Amino acid sequence: MKKIYTSPNRLMVFHIKNILESYHIDCLIKNEFLAGAAGELPPNECWPEIWINDEHKYDKALEILEKNILTDEVTLPTWICTRCGEKLEGQFTACWRCGETRYR
Ligand SMILES: [Zn+2]
Numbered sequence: 001m002k003k004i005y006t007s008p009n010r011l012m013v014f015h016i017k018n019i020l021e022s023y024h025i026d027c028l029i030k031n032e033f034l035a036g037a038a039g040e041l042p043p044n045e046c047w048p049e050i051w052i053n054d055e056h057k058y059d060k061a062l063e064i065l066e067k068n069i070l071t072d073e074v075t076l077p078t079w080i081c082t083r084c085g086e087k088l089e090g091q092f093t094a095c096w097r098c099g100e101t102r103y104r
Pocket residue numbers: 081082083084085086095096097098099100
């Protein structure tokens with residue numbers, strides 16, 4: 001197992017896990033429920049982390065992340081969920097609140 005990504009932004013962590021799984025790279029999230037312990041641990045040890053099960057896929061996973069995260073953040077505009085009105089970052093393809101997929 002190898003850690004590939006960590007961020008204070010849980011949504012981003014889940015988004016990246018989804019991307020990796022879409023490329024058939026097994027991964028899991030650690031520290032998902034540790035946020036409540038902030039204050040007792042150094043802040044960056046409370047961030048959710050993504051771990052790759054197969055270390056041989058680490059380089060490929062990193063490549064996928066760089067390609068997806070960088071391009072998404074630059075090119076995709078913020079969007080508003082058509083069902084619940086939530087404002088969502090461009091990298092999300094579905095509403096985290098109600099599950100509605102992005103209107104295209
Ligand atoms: Zn919604």
